[in-house]
Amino acid sequence: MVMRETRDYFNITLGLMLYTFGFTVFLLPYEIVTGGIAGIGAIVFYATKFPVQWTFFIINAVLIVAALKELGLKFLTKTIYATIAVTVMLDLAQKIVELPDGTFIKLMGEGNDFMSLIIGCMLTGTALAIVFLSNGSTGGTDIIAAVVNKYYNISLGKGLIMVDLVIIGSCLAIDSFGTFPERSQKVVFGLCTMFIECNMLDFVMNWQRQSVQFMIFSKHHQEIANAIAKQTDHTMTILDGHGWFSGNPIKVICLMAKKRESPIIFRIIKSIDPRAFVSQSSVQGVFGEGFDPIKVTGKNKKKAETEEQKMEQQQAPSNA
Structure with a gap:
Protein backbone atom coordinates (compact mmCIF):
# COMPACT_ATOMS: atom_id res chain seq x y z
CA MET A 1 0.00 0.00 0.00
CA ARG A 209 -6.01 0.53 -20.06
CA GLN A 210 -6.23 -1.63 -23.18
CA SER A 211 -7.44 -5.12 -22.33
CA VAL A 212 -7.13 -8.46 -24.11
CA GLN A 213 -8.94 -11.78 -23.99
CA PHE A 214 -7.06 -15.08 -23.83
CA MET A 215 -8.50 -18.43 -24.89
CA ILE A 216 -6.03 -21.11 -23.77
CA PHE A 217 -6.45 -24.72 -24.97
CA SER A 218 -4.25 -27.10 -23.04
CA LYS A 219 -4.25 -30.52 -21.35
CA HIS A 220 -2.41 -28.81 -18.47
CA HIS A 221 -5.16 -26.24 -17.96
CA GLN A 222 -5.24 -26.62 -14.17
CA GLU A 223 -1.51 -25.98 -13.75
CA ILE A 224 -1.63 -22.99 -16.10
CA ALA A 225 -4.67 -21.53 -14.33
CA ASN A 226 -3.06 -21.94 -10.91
CA ALA A 227 0.16 -20.27 -12.06
CA ILE A 228 -1.66 -17.34 -13.72
CA ALA A 229 -3.84 -16.80 -10.65
CA LYS A 230 -0.80 -16.85 -8.37
CA GLN A 231 1.41 -14.54 -10.43
CA THR A 232 -1.16 -12.06 -11.79
CA ASP A 233 -3.95 -12.24 -9.19
CA HIS A 234 -6.50 -12.79 -12.00
CA THR A 235 -9.49 -15.10 -11.86
CA MET A 236 -10.49 -17.21 -14.87
CA THR A 237 -13.34 -19.24 -16.30
CA ILE A 238 -12.81 -22.86 -17.40
CA LEU A 239 -14.97 -23.78 -20.37
CA ASP A 240 -15.86 -27.31 -21.53
CA GLY A 241 -15.11 -28.08 -25.18
CA HIS A 242 -14.43 -30.93 -27.52
CA GLY A 243 -12.44 -31.29 -30.70
CA TRP A 244 -14.48 -31.29 -33.93
CA PHE A 245 -12.29 -33.87 -35.68
CA SER A 246 -11.16 -36.02 -32.77
CA GLY A 247 -14.23 -35.57 -30.61
CA ASN A 248 -11.98 -35.59 -27.55
CA PRO A 249 -13.02 -33.40 -24.60
CA ILE A 250 -10.79 -30.44 -23.72
CA LYS A 251 -10.79 -27.64 -21.17
CA VAL A 252 -10.44 -24.04 -22.32
CA ILE A 253 -9.24 -21.20 -20.06
CA CYS A 254 -11.01 -17.89 -20.71
CA LEU A 255 -9.08 -14.97 -19.23
CA MET A 256 -9.37 -11.17 -19.37
CA ALA A 257 -6.19 -9.20 -18.67
CA LYS A 258 -4.46 -5.91 -19.32
CA LYS A 259 -2.43 -5.87 -22.52
CA ARG A 260 0.73 -5.02 -20.60
CA GLU A 261 0.34 -8.34 -18.73
CA SER A 262 0.49 -10.37 -21.97
CA PRO A 263 4.25 -11.19 -21.81
CA ILE A 264 3.86 -12.57 -18.27
CA ILE A 265 0.91 -14.76 -19.27
CA PHE A 266 2.61 -16.08 -22.40
CA ARG A 267 5.73 -16.85 -20.37
CA ILE A 268 3.66 -18.85 -17.84
CA ILE A 269 1.90 -20.82 -20.58
CA LYS A 270 5.12 -21.64 -22.41
CA SER A 271 6.91 -22.77 -19.24
CA ILE A 272 4.11 -25.25 -18.40
CA ASP A 273 2.86 -26.39 -21.83
CA PRO A 274 4.86 -25.24 -24.88
CA ARG A 275 2.35 -27.08 -27.12
CA ALA A 276 -0.66 -25.16 -25.78
CA PHE A 277 -2.93 -23.47 -28.34
CA VAL A 278 -3.50 -19.80 -27.38
CA SER A 279 -5.78 -17.20 -28.92
CA GLN A 280 -5.34 -13.54 -27.92
CA SER A 281 -7.73 -10.83 -29.06
CA SER A 282 -8.19 -7.16 -28.19
CA VAL A 283 -11.45 -6.14 -26.56
CA GLN A 284 -13.00 -2.71 -26.69
CA GLY A 285 -13.86 -2.56 -23.02
CA VAL A 286 -13.83 -4.75 -19.92
CA PHE A 287 -16.01 -3.71 -17.01
CA GLY A 288 -16.41 -5.17 -13.55
CA GLU A 289 -14.20 -6.25 -10.67
CA GLY A 290 -10.52 -5.63 -11.36
CA PHE A 291 -11.25 -3.53 -14.45
CA ASP A 292 -13.18 -0.33 -15.22
CA PRO A 293 -16.41 0.24 -13.26
CA ILE A 294 -19.77 0.12 -15.05
CA LYS A 295 -20.98 3.73 -15.36
CA VAL A 296 -24.60 3.86 -16.43
CA THR A 297 -27.50 5.46 -14.66
CA GLY A 298 -30.01 2.98 -13.30
CA LYS A 299 -33.72 3.46 -12.77
CA ASN A 300 -34.84 5.56 -9.87
CA LYS A 301 -35.66 3.19 -7.02
CA LYS A 302 -39.06 4.75 -6.35
CA LYS A 303 -39.94 4.69 -10.04
CA ALA A 304 -38.91 1.04 -10.31
CA GLU A 305 -41.11 0.13 -7.33
CA THR A 306 -44.08 1.97 -8.88
CA GLU A 307 -43.63 0.09 -12.17
CA GLU A 308 -43.45 -3.21 -10.29
CA GLN A 309 -46.70 -2.42 -8.43
CA LYS A 310 -48.45 -1.59 -11.74
CA MET A 311 -47.36 -4.91 -13.23
CA GLU A 312 -48.69 -6.77 -10.17
CA GLN A 313 -52.04 -4.95 -10.45
CA GLN A 314 -52.32 -5.84 -14.15
CA GLN A 315 -51.58 -9.48 -13.42
CA ALA A 316 -54.01 -9.67 -10.47
CA PRO A 317 -57.29 -10.12 -12.48
CA SER A 318 -55.83 -12.88 -14.66
CA ASN A 319 -54.51 -14.69 -11.60
CA ALA A 320 -57.91 -14.47 -9.93
Whole structure:
Protein backbone atom coordinates (compact mmCIF):
# COMPACT_ATOMS: atom_id res chain seq x y z
CA MET A 1 0.00 0.00 0.00
CA VAL A 2 2.76 2.42 0.95
CA MET A 3 4.76 1.48 -2.16
CA ARG A 4 1.70 2.04 -4.36
CA GLU A 5 1.06 5.47 -2.88
CA THR A 6 4.73 6.39 -3.20
CA ARG A 7 4.69 5.31 -6.85
CA ASP A 8 1.52 7.35 -7.47
CA TYR A 9 3.03 10.51 -6.02
CA PHE A 10 6.26 9.95 -7.96
CA ASN A 11 4.34 9.57 -11.23
CA ILE A 12 2.12 12.56 -10.43
CA THR A 13 5.20 14.68 -9.83
CA LEU A 14 6.71 13.61 -13.16
CA GLY A 15 3.42 14.38 -14.90
CA LEU A 16 3.23 17.83 -13.29
CA MET A 17 6.80 18.61 -14.31
CA LEU A 18 6.00 17.63 -17.90
CA TYR A 19 2.83 19.74 -17.83
CA THR A 20 4.69 22.77 -16.48
CA PHE A 21 7.39 22.38 -19.12
CA GLY A 22 4.91 22.10 -22.00
CA PHE A 23 2.75 24.98 -20.80
CA THR A 24 5.52 27.43 -19.86
CA VAL A 25 7.96 26.77 -22.70
CA PHE A 26 5.64 26.15 -25.66
CA LEU A 27 2.29 27.83 -24.92
CA LEU A 28 2.78 30.82 -22.62
CA PRO A 29 5.47 32.65 -24.66
CA TYR A 30 3.25 32.60 -27.78
CA GLU A 31 0.15 33.79 -25.87
CA ILE A 32 -1.74 30.66 -26.86
CA VAL A 33 -5.05 30.24 -25.06
CA THR A 34 -5.77 26.80 -23.60
CA GLY A 35 -8.61 25.26 -21.68
CA GLY A 36 -8.74 24.50 -18.00
CA ILE A 37 -7.86 26.67 -15.05
CA ALA A 38 -4.39 27.13 -16.49
CA GLY A 39 -6.13 28.58 -19.55
CA ILE A 40 -8.13 30.98 -17.38
CA GLY A 41 -4.90 31.95 -15.64
CA ALA A 42 -3.25 32.52 -19.01
CA ILE A 43 -6.15 34.68 -20.25
CA VAL A 44 -6.01 36.77 -17.06
CA PHE A 45 -2.22 37.03 -17.41
CA TYR A 46 -2.35 38.15 -21.06
CA ALA A 47 -4.97 40.78 -20.21
CA THR A 48 -3.74 42.07 -16.82
CA LYS A 49 -0.26 40.53 -16.19
CA PHE A 50 -1.61 38.96 -12.99
CA PRO A 51 0.54 35.83 -12.37
CA VAL A 52 -0.84 32.63 -13.89
CA GLN A 53 0.03 30.52 -10.89
CA TRP A 54 -2.00 32.58 -8.44
CA THR A 55 -5.14 32.54 -10.58
CA PHE A 56 -4.61 28.78 -10.88
CA PHE A 57 -4.22 28.38 -7.11
CA ILE A 58 -7.21 30.53 -6.08
CA ILE A 59 -9.72 28.89 -8.43
CA ASN A 60 -8.49 25.41 -7.58
CA ALA A 61 -8.84 26.07 -3.87
CA VAL A 62 -12.52 26.93 -4.37
CA LEU A 63 -13.18 23.87 -6.57
CA ILE A 64 -11.42 21.50 -4.18
CA VAL A 65 -13.63 22.59 -1.29
CA ALA A 66 -16.74 22.24 -3.47
CA ALA A 67 -15.77 18.76 -4.77
CA LEU A 68 -14.68 17.28 -1.44
CA LYS A 69 -17.97 15.42 -0.91
CA GLU A 70 -18.16 13.92 -4.42
CA LEU A 71 -14.57 12.78 -4.97
CA GLY A 72 -13.47 12.00 -1.43
CA LEU A 73 -10.48 13.04 0.62
CA LYS A 74 -8.16 10.38 -0.86
CA PHE A 75 -8.56 11.66 -4.42
CA LEU A 76 -8.45 15.29 -3.36
CA THR A 77 -5.37 14.79 -1.18
CA LYS A 78 -3.42 14.16 -4.36
CA THR A 79 -5.24 17.03 -6.06
CA ILE A 80 -4.23 19.39 -3.26
CA TYR A 81 -0.65 18.18 -3.61
CA ALA A 82 -0.82 18.67 -7.39
CA THR A 83 -2.30 22.16 -7.05
CA ILE A 84 0.43 23.33 -4.69
CA ALA A 85 3.14 21.63 -6.78
CA VAL A 86 1.93 23.17 -10.07
CA THR A 87 1.72 26.61 -8.45
CA VAL A 88 5.34 26.36 -7.30
CA MET A 89 6.54 24.81 -10.59
CA LEU A 90 4.83 27.47 -12.74
CA ASP A 91 6.41 30.21 -10.64
CA LEU A 92 9.90 28.71 -10.96
CA ALA A 93 9.52 27.87 -14.66
CA GLN A 94 8.43 31.38 -15.58
CA LYS A 95 11.44 32.85 -13.81
CA ILE A 96 13.71 30.56 -15.83
CA VAL A 97 12.26 31.43 -19.27
CA GLU A 98 11.60 35.13 -18.55
CA LEU A 99 13.78 37.71 -20.27
CA PRO A 100 14.90 41.01 -18.65
CA ASP A 101 12.18 42.93 -20.56
CA GLY A 102 9.43 40.78 -19.05
CA THR A 103 8.78 38.66 -22.15
CA PHE A 104 9.45 34.93 -22.42
CA ILE A 105 11.96 33.00 -24.51
CA LYS A 106 10.35 31.66 -27.69
CA LEU A 107 12.04 28.31 -28.09
CA MET A 108 10.57 27.65 -31.53
CA GLY A 109 11.42 31.14 -32.79
CA GLU A 110 9.18 33.88 -34.16
CA GLY A 111 6.27 32.91 -36.38
CA ASN A 112 6.14 29.28 -35.29
CA ASP A 113 3.10 29.66 -33.06
CA PHE A 114 1.20 26.68 -34.43
CA MET A 115 4.18 24.30 -34.28
CA SER A 116 4.76 25.35 -30.69
CA LEU A 117 1.05 24.77 -30.01
CA ILE A 118 1.22 21.19 -31.33
CA ILE A 119 4.30 20.27 -29.30
CA GLY A 120 3.04 21.98 -26.15
CA CYS A 121 -0.38 20.30 -26.25
CA MET A 122 1.10 16.88 -26.91
CA LEU A 123 3.21 17.33 -23.79
CA THR A 124 0.40 18.70 -21.60
CA GLY A 125 -2.06 16.03 -22.80
CA THR A 126 0.42 13.26 -22.02
CA ALA A 127 1.13 14.86 -18.65
CA LEU A 128 -2.57 14.96 -17.73
CA ALA A 129 -2.91 11.26 -18.64
CA ILE A 130 0.05 10.35 -16.42
CA VAL A 131 -1.51 12.24 -13.52
CA PHE A 132 -4.97 10.68 -13.99
CA LEU A 133 -3.55 7.16 -14.34
CA SER A 134 -1.84 7.71 -10.98
CA ASN A 135 -5.23 8.45 -9.36
CA GLY A 136 -4.49 12.17 -9.19
CA SER A 137 -5.59 15.39 -10.81
CA THR A 138 -4.07 18.73 -11.72
CA GLY A 139 -7.20 20.33 -10.33
CA GLY A 140 -9.45 22.84 -12.05
CA THR A 141 -11.59 21.49 -14.86
CA ASP A 142 -9.96 18.09 -14.27
CA ILE A 143 -11.99 17.96 -11.05
CA ILE A 144 -15.20 18.69 -12.95
CA ALA A 145 -14.32 16.09 -15.60
CA ALA A 146 -13.50 13.53 -12.90
CA VAL A 147 -16.90 14.09 -11.23
CA VAL A 148 -18.66 13.55 -14.59
CA ASN A 149 -16.51 10.47 -15.33
CA LYS A 150 -17.38 9.02 -11.93
CA TYR A 151 -21.10 8.81 -12.67
CA TYR A 152 -21.34 8.68 -16.47
CA ASN A 153 -19.53 6.69 -19.16
CA ILE A 154 -17.95 9.83 -20.64
CA SER A 155 -14.21 9.81 -21.25
CA LEU A 156 -12.08 12.34 -19.42
CA GLY A 157 -11.07 13.91 -22.72
CA LYS A 158 -14.68 14.54 -23.72
CA GLY A 159 -15.48 15.86 -20.26
CA LEU A 160 -12.67 18.38 -20.54
CA ILE A 161 -13.80 19.43 -24.03
CA MET A 162 -17.24 20.47 -22.79
CA VAL A 163 -15.81 22.64 -20.02
CA ASP A 164 -12.95 24.09 -22.09
CA LEU A 165 -15.23 25.30 -24.91
CA VAL A 166 -16.65 27.92 -22.57
CA ILE A 167 -13.20 29.06 -21.38
CA ILE A 168 -11.71 29.38 -24.86
CA GLY A 169 -14.79 31.10 -26.29
CA SER A 170 -14.48 33.83 -23.66
CA CYS A 171 -11.54 35.29 -25.63
CA LEU A 172 -14.02 36.88 -28.05
CA ALA A 173 -15.33 39.11 -25.28
CA ILE A 174 -11.92 40.48 -24.15
CA ASP A 175 -11.05 43.72 -25.94
CA SER A 176 -7.42 43.71 -24.78
CA PHE A 177 -6.74 40.80 -27.15
CA GLY A 178 -6.98 43.17 -30.10
CA THR A 179 -9.37 43.38 -33.00
CA PHE A 180 -12.12 40.86 -33.64
CA PRO A 181 -10.04 38.93 -36.23
CA GLU A 182 -7.16 38.70 -33.73
CA ARG A 183 -9.51 37.48 -31.02
CA SER A 184 -11.03 34.99 -33.44
CA GLN A 185 -7.54 33.67 -34.19
CA LYS A 186 -6.94 33.08 -30.49
CA VAL A 187 -10.21 31.14 -30.28
CA VAL A 188 -9.24 29.01 -33.30
CA PHE A 189 -5.83 28.31 -31.77
CA GLY A 190 -7.55 27.54 -28.48
CA LEU A 191 -9.83 25.01 -30.17
CA CYS A 192 -6.75 23.38 -31.70
CA THR A 193 -5.11 23.13 -28.27
CA MET A 194 -8.27 21.59 -26.87
CA PHE A 195 -8.52 19.01 -29.65
CA ILE A 196 -4.86 17.96 -29.52
CA GLU A 197 -4.58 17.91 -25.73
CA CYS A 198 -7.82 16.00 -25.11
CA ASN A 199 -7.16 13.42 -27.83
CA MET A 200 -3.64 12.93 -26.51
CA LEU A 201 -5.09 12.45 -23.03
CA ASP A 202 -7.56 9.82 -24.23
CA PHE A 203 -4.94 8.09 -26.40
CA VAL A 204 -2.46 7.64 -23.55
CA MET A 205 -5.12 6.55 -21.05
CA ASN A 206 -6.77 4.06 -23.42
CA TRP A 207 -3.36 2.69 -24.40
CA GLN A 208 -2.57 2.03 -20.75
CA ARG A 209 -6.01 0.53 -20.06
CA GLN A 210 -6.23 -1.63 -23.18
CA SER A 211 -7.44 -5.12 -22.33
CA VAL A 212 -7.13 -8.46 -24.11
CA GLN A 213 -8.94 -11.78 -23.99
CA PHE A 214 -7.06 -15.08 -23.83
CA MET A 215 -8.50 -18.43 -24.89
CA ILE A 216 -6.03 -21.11 -23.77
CA PHE A 217 -6.45 -24.72 -24.97
CA SER A 218 -4.25 -27.10 -23.04
CA LYS A 219 -4.25 -30.52 -21.35
CA HIS A 220 -2.41 -28.81 -18.47
CA HIS A 221 -5.16 -26.24 -17.96
CA GLN A 222 -5.24 -26.62 -14.17
CA GLU A 223 -1.51 -25.98 -13.75
CA ILE A 224 -1.63 -22.99 -16.10
CA ALA A 225 -4.67 -21.53 -14.33
CA ASN A 226 -3.06 -21.94 -10.91
CA ALA A 227 0.16 -20.27 -12.06
CA ILE A 228 -1.66 -17.34 -13.72
CA ALA A 229 -3.84 -16.80 -10.65
CA LYS A 230 -0.80 -16.85 -8.37
CA GLN A 231 1.41 -14.54 -10.43
CA THR A 232 -1.16 -12.06 -11.79
CA ASP A 233 -3.95 -12.24 -9.19
CA HIS A 234 -6.50 -12.79 -12.00
CA THR A 235 -9.49 -15.10 -11.86
CA MET A 236 -10.49 -17.21 -14.87
CA THR A 237 -13.34 -19.24 -16.30
CA ILE A 238 -12.81 -22.86 -17.40
CA LEU A 239 -14.97 -23.78 -20.37
CA ASP A 240 -15.86 -27.31 -21.53
CA GLY A 241 -15.11 -28.08 -25.18
CA HIS A 242 -14.43 -30.93 -27.52
CA GLY A 243 -12.44 -31.29 -30.70
CA TRP A 244 -14.48 -31.29 -33.93
CA PHE A 245 -12.29 -33.87 -35.68
CA SER A 246 -11.16 -36.02 -32.77
CA GLY A 247 -14.23 -35.57 -30.61
CA ASN A 248 -11.98 -35.59 -27.55
CA PRO A 249 -13.02 -33.40 -24.60
CA ILE A 250 -10.79 -30.44 -23.72
CA LYS A 251 -10.79 -27.64 -21.17
CA VAL A 252 -10.44 -24.04 -22.32
CA ILE A 253 -9.24 -21.20 -20.06
CA CYS A 254 -11.01 -17.89 -20.71
CA LEU A 255 -9.08 -14.97 -19.23
CA MET A 256 -9.37 -11.17 -19.37
CA ALA A 257 -6.19 -9.20 -18.67
CA LYS A 258 -4.46 -5.91 -19.32
CA LYS A 259 -2.43 -5.87 -22.52
CA ARG A 260 0.73 -5.02 -20.60
CA GLU A 261 0.34 -8.34 -18.73
CA SER A 262 0.49 -10.37 -21.97
CA PRO A 263 4.25 -11.19 -21.81
CA ILE A 264 3.86 -12.57 -18.27
CA ILE A 265 0.91 -14.76 -19.27
CA PHE A 266 2.61 -16.08 -22.40
CA ARG A 267 5.73 -16.85 -20.37
CA ILE A 268 3.66 -18.85 -17.84
CA ILE A 269 1.90 -20.82 -20.58
CA LYS A 270 5.12 -21.64 -22.41
CA SER A 271 6.91 -22.77 -19.24
CA ILE A 272 4.11 -25.25 -18.40
CA ASP A 273 2.86 -26.39 -21.83
CA PRO A 274 4.86 -25.24 -24.88
CA ARG A 275 2.35 -27.08 -27.12
CA ALA A 276 -0.66 -25.16 -25.78
CA PHE A 277 -2.93 -23.47 -28.34
CA VAL A 278 -3.50 -19.80 -27.38
CA SER A 279 -5.78 -17.20 -28.92
CA GLN A 280 -5.34 -13.54 -27.92
CA SER A 281 -7.73 -10.83 -29.06
CA SER A 282 -8.19 -7.16 -28.19
CA VAL A 283 -11.45 -6.14 -26.56
CA GLN A 284 -13.00 -2.71 -26.69
CA GLY A 285 -13.86 -2.56 -23.02
CA VAL A 286 -13.83 -4.75 -19.92
CA PHE A 287 -16.01 -3.71 -17.01
CA GLY A 288 -16.41 -5.17 -13.55
CA GLU A 289 -14.20 -6.25 -10.67
CA GLY A 290 -10.52 -5.63 -11.36
CA PHE A 291 -11.25 -3.53 -14.45
CA ASP A 292 -13.18 -0.33 -15.22
CA PRO A 293 -16.41 0.24 -13.26
CA ILE A 294 -19.77 0.12 -15.05
CA LYS A 295 -20.98 3.73 -15.36
CA VAL A 296 -24.60 3.86 -16.43
CA THR A 297 -27.50 5.46 -14.66
CA GLY A 298 -30.01 2.98 -13.30
CA LYS A 299 -33.72 3.46 -12.77
CA ASN A 300 -34.84 5.56 -9.87
CA LYS A 301 -35.66 3.19 -7.02
CA LYS A 302 -39.06 4.75 -6.35
CA LYS A 303 -39.94 4.69 -10.04
CA ALA A 304 -38.91 1.04 -10.31
CA GLU A 305 -41.11 0.13 -7.33
CA THR A 306 -44.08 1.97 -8.88
CA GLU A 307 -43.63 0.09 -12.17
CA GLU A 308 -43.45 -3.21 -10.29
CA GLN A 309 -46.70 -2.42 -8.43
CA LYS A 310 -48.45 -1.59 -11.74
CA MET A 311 -47.36 -4.91 -13.23
CA GLU A 312 -48.69 -6.77 -10.17
CA GLN A 313 -52.04 -4.95 -10.45
CA GLN A 314 -52.32 -5.84 -14.15
CA GLN A 315 -51.58 -9.48 -13.42
CA ALA A 316 -54.01 -9.67 -10.47
CA PRO A 317 -57.29 -10.12 -12.48
CA SER A 318 -55.83 -12.88 -14.66
CA ASN A 319 -54.51 -14.69 -11.60
CA ALA A 320 -57.91 -14.47 -9.93
